[in-house]
Amino acid sequence: MNSGAQVDRQSRILDAVLELLSRHGISGVNMRAVAREAGVALGLVNYYYADKPSLIRAVLNRIGESDMRLVTPDPEARPDEQLREALRRVAGPEILTTEYLSLRLHLWALAQADEGFALVNAEAFDQYLDGLATLIGNAKPGLSREECKERADDIVVVQNGMWLTSLLGIDKAAIQRSIARTEQIAFAD
Amino acid sequence: MNSGAQVDRQSRILDAVLELLSRHGISGVNMRAVAREAGVALGLVNYYYADKPSLIRAVLNRIGESDMRLVTPDPEARPDEQLREALRRVAGPEILTTEYLSLRLHLWALAQADEGFALVNAEAFDQYLDGLATLIGNAKPGLSREECKERADDIVVVQNGMWLTSLLGIDKAAIQRSIARTEQIAFAD
DNA sequence: GCCGAGCTTGAACATATGTTCAAGACTTCG
DNA sequence: CGAAGTCTTGAACATATGTTCAAGCTCGGC
Numbered sequence: 230m231n232s233g234a235q236v237d238r239q240s241r242i243l244d245a246v247l248e249l250l251s252r253h254g255i256s257g258v259n260m261r262a263v264a265r266e267a268g269v270a271l272g273l274v275n276y277y278y279a280d281k282p283s284l285i286r287a288v289l290n291r292i293g294e295s296d297m298r299l300v301t302p303d304p305e306a307r308p309d310e311q312l313r314e315a316l317r318r319v320a321g322p323e324i325l326t327t328e329y330l331s332l333r334l335h336l337w338a339l340a341q342a343d344e345g346f347a348l349v350n351a352e353a354f355d356q357y358l359d360g361l362a363t364l365i366g367n368a369k370p371g372l373s374r375e376e377c378k379e380r381a382d383d384i385v386v387v388q389n390g391m392w393l394t395s396l397l398g399i400d401k402a403a404i405q406r407s408i409a410r411t412e413q414i415a416f417a418d
Numbered sequence: 419m420n421s422g423a424q425v426d427r428q429s430r431i432l433d434a435v436l437e438l439l440s441r442h443g444i445s446g447v448n449m450r451a452v453a454r455e456a457g458v459a460l461g462l463v464n465y466y467y468a469d470k471p472s473l474i475r476a477v478l479n480r481i482g483e484s485d486m487r488l489v490t491p492d493p494e495a496r497p498d499e500q501l502r503e504a505l506r507r508v509a510g511p512e513i514l515t516t517e518y519l520s521l522r523l524h525l526w527a528l529a530q531a532d533e534g535f536a537l538v539n540a541e542a543f544d545q546y547l548d549g550l551a552t553l554i555g556n557a558k559p560g561l562s563r564e565e566c567k568e569r570a571d572d573i574v575v576v577q578n579g580m581w582l583t584s585l586l587g588i589d590k591a592a593i594q595r596s597i598a599r600t601e602q603i604a605f606a607d
Numbered sequence: 608g609c610c611g612a613g614c615t616t617g618a619a620c621a622t623a624t625g626t627t628c629a630a631g632a633c634t635t636c637g
Numbered sequence: 638c639g640a641a642g643t644c645t646t647g648a649a650c651a652t653a654t655g656t657t658c659a660a661g662c663t664c665g666g667c
Contacts, residue, residue, distance in 0.1 A: 273645055331530045382589055460655095
């Protein structure tokens with residue numbers, strides 16, 4: 230059990246999938262290309278991941294986890310600041326890169342094309358929606374859970390639009406205005 | 419020049435691509451599957467479309483044309499009705515089907531993965547944005563062209579979000595609220 | 608009826624891709 | 638060191654896929 234290097238290689242394989250998926254879409258993700266990008270032999274990919282669907286599922290799960298971090302509150306901050314922070318984070322520089330957005334897009338497409346992937350994706354989406362509704366509830370204690378969920382739904386529409394439209398190369402000012410719009414929705418009286 | 423049947427076959431091949439792309443994504447689009455779905459022989463696909471990229475480009479162009487129809491004004495109606503109609507059309511029953519949305523998603527993913535496809539797609543997007551800005555200008559003559567473009571940008575963010583989020587299975591009421599939001603943006607004073 | 612041009616077919620070829628596996632390298636522990 | 642277990646490699650196999658092509662079909666015009 231060579232803990233360091235093992236995790237390293239296994240993780241590098243996932244990194245390679247993310248890189249290839251982001252740059253060339255699912256057509257660019259084949260076992261040989263993954264192995265090359267990760268700098269390992271072909272056989273090793275199948276050693277850690279029984280087959281291609283398993284490999285893709287592992288990638289989906291990894292992305293789902295990083296999405297949850299977006300709505301994980303910073304315990305230091307006040308509730309309203311937590312919410313504002315979360316709303317700005319989705320348009321932050323780490324997220325609004327072509328690489329990340331392109332990856333998201335390909336993952337959505339993947340989920341749309343395959344029942345199994347769709348389940349993993351839908352669950353992550355529901356958790357994100359739930360996390361966002363909770364943040365809203367904390368920041369605006371007067372709202373019912375239903376109202377919070379409604380606002381979370383509305384916000385996610387705009388957020389997804391921001392992500393998608395960023396990829397199509399819209400003016401960045403439109404993104405800033407859209408962030409403001411999500412804050413209006415969240416904090417409206 | 420057997421006009422009727424020829425156009426029919428050639429068009430059926432494009433239909434087949436759309437169907438396969440929508441259901442299984444780009445991985446499901448291969449020459450054999452296209453031929454089978456269209457009910458023609460394998461060779462005929464390569465007869466009409468020199469190679470696979472040409473086939474995909476033909477599909478992208480076809481979708482681009484149908485997008486333009488969304489912002490093509492009905493000359494009978496008043497300018498503000500034209501705009502309102504256009505804004506409601508994008509969430510109409512013909513558009514908001516899983517098949518169509520799934521197709522859009524896969525086309526975006528495709529454009530993201532391939533430089534050549536990206537160009538076709540970006541041009542269609544710009545034309546759509548332009549058409550929308552024109553509709554806004556007609557409905558609100560007081561606005562400058564710049565202000566119209568700004569509003570069109572903002573609306574498209576929400577519209578893209580509606581499309582994408584519909585696929586992820588959000589509550590339909592959120593879509594209705596988002597349409598209202600696009601109208602607010604368009605008609606704001 | 609027959610010719611010619613365009614349309615249609617499916618076999619054939621070259622290449623790409625997922626998966627398996629026997630063999631070797633490396634690590635850990637006695 | 639040496640054995641046992643784990644990790645790593647690349648060749649090999651079966652299948653899938655894009656493309657080509659020679660042959661057949663269809664149909665309008667002579």
